[in-house]
Amino acid sequence: AQSVTQLDSQVPVFEEAPVELRCNYSSSVSVYLFWYVQYPNQGLQLLLKYLSGSTLVKGINGFEAEFNKSQTSFHLRKPSVHISDTAEYFCAVDSNDYKLSFGAGTTVTVRA
Amino acid sequence: GAVVSQHPSRVICKSGTSVKIECRSLDFQATTMFWYRQFPKKSLMLMATSNEGSKATYEQGVEKDKFLINHASLTLSTLTVTSAHPEDSSFYICSARGATDYGYTFGSGTRLTVV
Numbered sequence: 001a002q003s004v005t006q007l008d009s010q011v012p013v014f015e016e017a018p019v020e021l022r023c024n025y026s027s028s029v030s031v032y033l034f035w036y037v038q039y040p041n042q043g044l045q046l047l048l049k050y051l052s053g054s055t056l057v058k059g060i061n062g063f064e065a066e067f068n069k070s071q072t073s074f075h076l077r078k079p080s081v082h083i084s085d086t087a088e089y090f091c092a093v094d095s096n097d098y099k100l101s102f103g104a105g106t107t108v109t110v111r112a
Numbered sequence: 113g114a115v116v117s118q119h120p121s122r123v124i125c126k127s128g129t130s131v132k133i134e135c136r137s138l139d140f141q142a143t144t145m146f147w148y149r150q151f152p153k154k155s156l157m158l159m160a161t162s163n164e165g166s167k168a169t170y171e172q173g174v175e176k177d178k179f180l181i182n183h184a185s186l187t188l189s190t191l192t193v194t195s196a197h198p199e200d201s202s203f204y205i206c207s208a209r210g211a212t213d214y215g216y217t218f219g220s221g222t223r224l225t226v227v
Contacts, residue, residue, distance in 0.1 A: 034216070036218070041203075041221065041223060042220055042221060043116075043118065043205050043218040043219050043220040043221045044156075044205070044207075044218040045218070046215065046216075046217075049215065090155065090156070098144065098161075098209070099146065099158060099161055100146075100158070100207075100216055102155045102156045103155065104154070104155045105153075105154070105155050107153075
């Protein structure tokens with residue numbers, strides 16, 4: 001079984017500043033990794049995913065993440081955030097058992 | 113891209129009644145669908161996994177007689193909350209996965225309030 005740890009529960013950030021959301025996972029097998037964003041009272045929207053290949057993954061809305069196998073991490077970054085990036089962000093892992101395990105989530109609040 | 117429609121988005125029901133939530137994949141065939149429950153300011157908790165034409169697999173601690181799941185076609189899964197009580201009030205989200213593209217597409221969620 002795998003577990004997912006999102007190291008920051010809340011991340012306040014000023015508009016146009018960079019942001020990094022940290023995600024670590026534990027799994028003894030190869031994994032597929034995902035980052036989702038959730039706006040209030042809505043479902044989850046996929047930002048990006050890592051299945052194989054290049055460890056640097058680019059997603060929507062200017063987000064990117066880097067898979068680091070040795071550190072079992074998949075941190076999400078954006079070089080310059082907007083007010084509209086205020087949301088809940090979830091890291092998720094699938095260890096080939098064809099279902100997702102989610103981290104606890106990180107609340108990003110962007111201030112002007 | 114893949115789209116999953118979840119309906120209703122919001123429902124209020126009386127205690128003791130049953131509520132059905134629908135999850136439809138609009139432009140792909142969903143071989144597997146998932147139902148999650150999300151408490152306020154919490155992460156998603158997987159309730160069950162359903163494969164088309166077979167019985168759903170429930171996670172530990174989830175009452176299968178209370179949360180009835182039907183996956184009768186490759187585009188539709190339903191979750192019925194039977195004899196709902198106020199403690200069943202929550203945000204329920206479905207997700208679907210197709211056979212060809214490795215990805216999970218989520219519905220927009222259903223806010224259930226039991227009064």
